[in-house]
Amino acid sequence: DIQMTQSPPSLSASVGDRVTITCRASQSISNYLNWYQQKAGKAPKLLIYGASNLHSGVPSRFIGSGSGTDFTLTISSLQPEDFVTYYCQQSHSFPGTFGQGTKVEV
Amino acid sequence: QVQLQESGPGLVKPSDTLSLNCSVSGGSIINYYWSWIRQPPGKGLEYIGYISYSGSTNYNPSLKSRVTLSVDTSRDQFSLKLDSVTAADTAVYYCARGKRGYMHVFDYWGQGILATVSS
Numbered sequence: 001d002i003q004m005t006q007s008p009p010s011l012s013a014s015v016g017d018r019v020t021i022t023c024r025a026s027q028s029i030s031n032y033l034n035w036y037q038q039k040a041g042k043a044p045k046l047l048i049y050g051a052s053n054l055h056s057g058v059p060s061r062f063i064g065s066g067s068g069t070d071f072t073l074t075i076s077s078l079q080p081e082d083f084v085t086y087y088c089q090q091s092h093s094f095p096g097t098f099g100q101g102t103k104v105e106v
Numbered sequence: 107q108v109q110l111q112e113s114g115p116g117l118v119k120p121s122d123t124l125s126l127n128c129s130v131s132g133g134s135i136i137n138y139y140w141s142w143i144r145q146p147p148g149k150g151l152e153y154i155g156y157i158s159y160s161g162s163t164n165y166n167p168s169l170k171s172r173v174t175l176s177v178d179t180s181r182d183q184f185s186l187k188l189d190s191v192t193a194a195d196t197a198v199y200y201c202a203r204g205k206r207g208y209m210h211v212f213d214y215w216g217q218g219i220l221a222t223v224s225s
Contacts, residue, residue, distance in 0.1 A: 042217070087151060095155075
């Protein structure tokens with residue numbers, strides 16, 4: 001399986017901050033990288049697919065970039081509802097493995 | 107608006123079979139891939155496997171010997187069976203839809219169902 005490593009595991013930030021989460025794949029996955037947001041006790045929600053494509057209805061403050069093995073999710077200006085957990089997932093090879101998650105805290 | 111809803115027993119005894127259903131509403135099960143993902147309490151996400159509307163399947167090698175997925179297009183439902191469960195199978199189980207053209211990108215999820223393995 002392709003291993004996905006997210007960093008940091010958690011970060012502290014304030015409303016209005018710009019934050020960046022990174023995800024590294026154990027081998028090249030081209031642009032087959034997706035980002036999900038998960039609120040406590042809820043199912044994950046798709047934010048970005050194909051490394052940089054914003055899913056329908058997702059605010060434009062969420063920006064994805066990268067290719068090959070290194071990817072980033074940037075939230076340009078944190079809003080109160082963004083203090084939750086984020087997961088990356090590779091969809092290059094089955095099974096589509098997930099990163100361990102990054103919790104964004106106040 | 108597509109909605110997915112998991113159902114099944116919340117408590118399963120060790121060595122028994124976990125059986126879950128996922129009902130799809132607000133859209134057709136046809137022409138999509140349907141997946142199961144699980145999340146042990148306080149941990150990350152694990153992709154269990156997928157089934158197409160026509161019944162083709164692929165299972166995570168780590169679970170392949172114990173997993174069976176099936177689909178019932180007449181009822182817009184698909185199902186998961188996990189044999190010989192242990193405490194390590196305790197998790198929230200999610201069903202999800204593969205985005206059209208991106209079968210392993212999950213654009214709609216069920217709310218999840220907690221399945222606890224305990225005697």
